[in-house]
Amino acid sequence: MQSTTTVIIGAGHAGLATSACLSKRGVEHILLERGEVANSWRHERWDSLQLLTPNFQSDLPGYRYSGDDPEGFMAASEVVDFITDYAAFVAAPVQTNTTVTSVSRSDGGYSVQTNQGMWSCRTLVLANGACNLANVPAISSVLPDDIHQVTAMDYHNPAQLPDGGVLVVGASATGVQLAEEIHRSGRLVTLAVGEHVRLPRTYRGRDILYWMSVGGVLDEGLDEIDDLLRARSIPSPQLVGTAQRKQLDINELTAQGVEIVGKFAGVRDGVAQFSGALKNNCALADLKCTRLLVAIDEWITGQGLDGEVGAATRLATTQTPQSPTLGIDLSNGKIKSVVWATGFRPDYSWLDVPVLDRKGKLIHDGGVVASPGLYTLGLTFLRKRKSSFIHGAQDDATHITQHLSAYLA
Amino acid sequence: MSDQEVNNGVNVHALLEAKEALTAAPEAAEFAWRATCKWVNGTHSESSVKGFSGLGGEQSHKTEFKFNADHPEVFASEDNGATPVEYILVGLASCLTAGVASVAQNRDIQLHSVQANIEGDMNILGILGADSDVRNGFNDIKVTFDIDADASQDDVEALVAQSQKRSAVYDILTNPTNVSVEVK
Numbered sequence: 001m002q003s004t005t006t007v008i009i010g011a012g013h014a015g016l017a018t019s020a021c022l023s024k025r026g027v028e029h030i031l032l033e034r035g036e037v038a039n040s041w042r043h044e045r046w047d048s049l050q051l052l053t054p055n056f057q058s059d060l061p062g063y064r065y066s067g068d069d070p071e072g073f074m075a076a077s078e079v080v081d082f083i084t085d086y087a088a089f090v091a092a093p094v095q096t097n098t099t100v101t102s103v104s105r106s107d108g109g110y111s112v113q114t115n116q117g118m119w120s121c122r123t124l125v126l127a128n129g130a131c132n133l134a135n136v137p138a139i140s141s142v143l144p145d146d147i148h149q150v151t152a153m154d155y156h157n158p159a160q161l162p163d164g165g166v167l168v169v170g171a172s173a174t175g176v177q178l179a180e181e182i183h184r185s186g187r188l189v190t191l192a193v194g195e196h197v198r199l200p201r202t203y204r205g206r207d208i209l210y211w212m213s214v215g216g217v218l219d220e221g222l223d224e225i226d227d228l229l230r231a232r233s234i235p236s237p238q239l240v241g242t243a244q245r246k247q248l249d250i251n252e253l254t255a256q257g258v259e260i261v262g263k264f265a266g267v268r269d270g271v272a273q274f275s276g277a278l279k280n281n282c283a284l285a286d287l288k289c290t291r292l293l294v295a296i297d298e299w300i301t302g303q304g305l306d307g308e309v310g311a312a313t314r315l316a317t318t319q320t321p322q323s324p325t326l327g328i329d330l331s332n333g334k335i336k337s338v339v340w341a342t343g344f345r346p347d348y349s350w351l352d353v354p355v356l357d358r359k360g361k362l363i364h365d366g367g368v369v370a371s372p373g374l375y376t377l378g379l380t381f382l383r384k385r386k387s388s389f390i391h392g393a394q395d396d397a398t399h400i401t402q403h404l405s406a407y408l409a
Numbered sequence: 410m411s412d413q414e415v416n417n418g419v420n421v422h423a424l425l426e427a428k429e430a431l432t433a434a435p436e437a438a439e440f441a442w443r444a445t446c447k448w449v450n451g452t453h454s455e456s457s458v459k460g461f462s463g464l465g466g467e468q469s470h471k472t473e474f475k476f477n478a479d480h481p482e483v484f485a486s487e488d489n490g491a492t493p494v495e496y497i498l499v500g501l502a503s504c505l506t507a508g509v510a511s512v513a514q515n516r517d518i519q520l521h522s523v524q525a526n527i528e529g530d531m532n533i534l535g536i537l538g539a540d541s542d543v544r545n546g547f548n549d550i551k552v553t554f555d556i557d558a559d560a561s562q563d564d565v566e567a568l569v570a571q572s573q574k575r576s577a578v579y580d581i582l583t584n585p586t587n588v589s590v591e592v593k
Binding site: 195262263265266268273275276277280283284287290291323358 | 435548549563566567570571573574579580582583584585
């Protein structure tokens, strides 16, 4: 058995940011990584994925993007390079190819069992990521056997899908991107749209995330949020990171020829049923988008910048079909495969510490888990709206390592 | 917005407390709603509503409510009450209206008047069994709210959108629900 002060599970951007902060504080630690650094970016992303955040936002503790395209968006392979370079820059003590199989409390700390032996530590940081498992609704189990099913986790490109029509379920960033890509491959695509978040890619001459960052939206913290449960379950915004900064939303997909239907609600008598609430879900997303743009306009005016940036505009109202399709017969060949873009969740199946709620979610207060010396980061709205972004790890790692040091002292 | 306290007659505080309490004790959040329907004659029936269960026990309305349902004379019926599908419209409109009031209270918006006009389109060839391509139920339901409130048009629209999002009847109508009907 080996021992150290702090074990960090996962060597992605969040684990490495924590490592950098612990090194600065002189806390001995090790990162246990099931594969290689930035593993999920290497193996669990679709081929065409580009980051949603512009390069200028790729800040990590002591490190920032230094390339020549600050307004651009990294491809997944470039994210791998960026994170790998960061690991080298901060000389992170990473033990690769080490899969954690169980974590339990021990005298004065935690025992971490891995496929490479046991570690004991006083403090433990769960940086295993927010997207270890694909969420798949229960209705997946009642689809006919001849319908091919794939999750966004296992999806790489349209070529892996059988010929024929595709139902993409979910209209977050993932769903709208996959719907477009699969439609471009020449397949008939139906997109099932539930509650979603609409944003313009650019606004008043800058990237929308620039305004959300400088205007303080991404810095909104736990105490500014009425309904944290909701804030933590908001789907990722309908954005895509392309050099053309193109807009990708329901209107764009409709114009391209993707059929928009309501939330995939069930299957009855071989017919896939879609909610009749499509119109309201689109109206809610439009209202929230406008509210955000109004807040950004007010901020711009407050800063006296109106003369220096582009004019205030509004997105066109989302157009839904006059009578959205409520049912598609799954035997008529219109749908040959289903792509579940219905979100991701962390995997805690190896965590034998009673810190999960009845829904399997980790109980924590801003990253301080409800067990002494146990921490987490990299989760949606851990402490701030930006927590799930790469640059969100900066503040979160600083905060939890401060708490961790105080706990050790 | 005026500095007068907003009062739409909704006890938001109690609702928020209930949300917190029931999140901690989710089994108490399991409710069962009931109605009893007795055939009178022809297409006329009388339903009553009194008891329901929830909060871990049996509950009751203050009094028993009765609802007569029938069909109009153009259906060769005696028109002793609203049609069942009109009860659905009543259910949706009253659910959304209650939602508008609650959300407005929670958002500190004073309401002066709220009226919902609701219409459900139906082709009765479906229920007559005359055309298998026509569904039995509504093809389309349209609700139009006329709201006088101390709020901008956008805020009023947001109230209405949010009330749909949190409406039980809206969900019942827009999403499939398993229904089992048995004979004793």
